Amino acid sequence: MKKILLFFMLMVSLAACKKESTDTSLINGLWIQTQVTEDGNVVALQDCEKQLKLLIEQNGIYRLYNPCNSTLRYGTWIITGDNMLDMSLDRWDGKSKFGETMKYEPFPVRFTITQLSDNKLEIRIKTYIGYRKSYVMFTPIPQEDLSGKTPEELLQIDRTNKTLVTYIYTFEKTSQK
Amino acid sequence: MKFKIILLAFFAVFIGFSISCKKEESNNVESQLVGKWKLTTKTVDNQSVQLTDCETLSRMEFQEKNLCIISDSCAHAVIRSGWSYKYDMLNIAKQLPAAYYIISVTSTDLQLKRNDFSAEGKLQVSVFNYSKIAE
Numbered sequence: 097m098k099k100i101l102l103f104f105m106l107m108v109s110l111a112a113c114k115k116e117s118t119d120t121s122l123i124n125g126l127w128i129q130t131q132v133t134e135d136g137n138v139v140a141l142q143d144c145e146k147q148l149k150l151l152i153e154q155n156g157i158y159r160l161y162n163p164c165n166s167t168l169r170y171g172t173w174i175i176t177g178d179n180m181l182d183m184s185l186d187r188w189d190g191k192s193k194f195g196e197t198m199k200y201e202p203f204p205v206r207f208t209i210t211q212l213s214d215n216k217l218e219i220r221i222k223t224y225i226g227y228r229k230s231y232v233m234f235t236p237i238p239q240e241d242l243s244g245k246t247p248e249e250l251l252q253i254d255r256t257n258k259t260l261v262t263y264i265y266t267f268e269k270t271s272q273k
Numbered sequence: 274m275k276f277k278i279i280l281l282a283f284f285a286v287f288i289g290f291s292i293s294c295k296k297e298e299s300n301n302v303e304s305q306l307v308g309k310w311k312l313t314t315k316t317v318d319n320q321s322v323q324l325t326d327c328e329t330l331s332r333m334e335f336q337e338k339n340l341c342i343i344s345d346s347c348a349h350a351v352i353r354s355g356w357s358y359k360y361d362m363l364n365i366a367k368q369l370p371a372a373y374y375i376i377s378v379t380s381t382d383l384q385l386k387r388n389d390f391s392a393e394g395k396l397q398v399s400v401f402n403y404s405k406i407a408e
Contacts, residue, residue: 126388126396151388151396155362157370161394168390170370 120175122212124154127267129234134261145235150267158183162235169232171202181207181219186232188239198239200232210264217267226257234265303358305378309334310403317399332406341365373401381405 129148132139144164151159152173160169171184186200211218221233229237240253310333315322327347334342341356343365354367363373363385376384383403391397 147394149390149394149396151390153362153372153388154360155364155372156360157372159370159390161390163394166392166394 120178120212121154122214123152123175123181123217125269126151126271127217128270129265130268131266133264136262148234150234160232160234164235175209179209181209183207188230190230193239198236203231205231205233215269217269218264220262220264222260222262224257225259225261228261228263229257233263299358302375302378305380306335306358306363306383307337308408309406310383311406312401313404314402315399317397333403343367376400
């Protein structure tokens with residue numbers, strides 16, 4: 097009898113020791129982008145960027161509506177290790193140039209979830225400026241016009257593109273349609 | 274000793290039931306989906322929408338080996354697609370990225386909900402009601 101009681105007490109204490117984990121199902125829903133920071137500095141968003149909508153559904157598919165250019169993009173998502181959000185984002189194909197219609201291909205990107213509650217989502221990524229420019233994260237940035245640049249200017253652009261920056265994207269959940 | 278064995282056996286059975294119940298529920302939904310369905314009513318953002326003649330003639334058939342055949346009278350097309358029921362959502366490959374939430378399914382009626390973005394970027398919630406067509 098004493099041994100059985102000891103066994104149960106051990107099971108209960110082991111269960112209690114389990115790390116409290118975030119309810120990742122909170123990520124499902126419609127989110128609106130409210131803020132972007134680069135190395136802690138708030139980026140000035142256009143009015144339309146503040147209406148960017150991210151619909152995350154429980155089947156692992158998200159849809160991204162950008163009101164700045166009325167485009168709808170989509171991809172897959174999964175949360176691993178409790179705080180890693182892996183998404184497939186559109187990435188510039190590397191061929192279409194400045195002034196042409198940009199072409200994109202899906203590519204996996206990993207964010208760290210720094211905050212997830214029933215009304216706020218905050219995700220972080222540390223990456224090169226050049227990579228950030230090539231992804232639709234979550235608004236596209238036009239590729240640079242390199243025509244007519246001097247070698248020194250091209251070198252400076254290259255150095256800038258190889259700078260590491262921490263980006264933090266903040267979204268608020270909305271029932272707004 | 275006997276008591277310990279009984280306790281362990283009970284624990285094992287309890288764990289077994291917990292795991293198999295969820296899988297059984299999923300299989301039950303899938304088996305009820307199998308069949309041919311016709312759209313009877315539709316609402317968008319809780320507003321009833323009049324179905325067109327071609328929508329009432331269209332059919333959606335779920336087959337057992339995850340094959341879906343959509344006879345779209347409006348587009349004059351027969352669309353063959355894969356389908357799956359995962360994470361409590363009905364996914365029809367040719368209609369992705371939009372997928373359906375199953376509100377209810379019985380042997381005769383099916384109610385699905387779907388989120389779509391309108392051209393202006395507003396999220397619209399559509400609810401589709403289907404009746405099963407007897408074989």
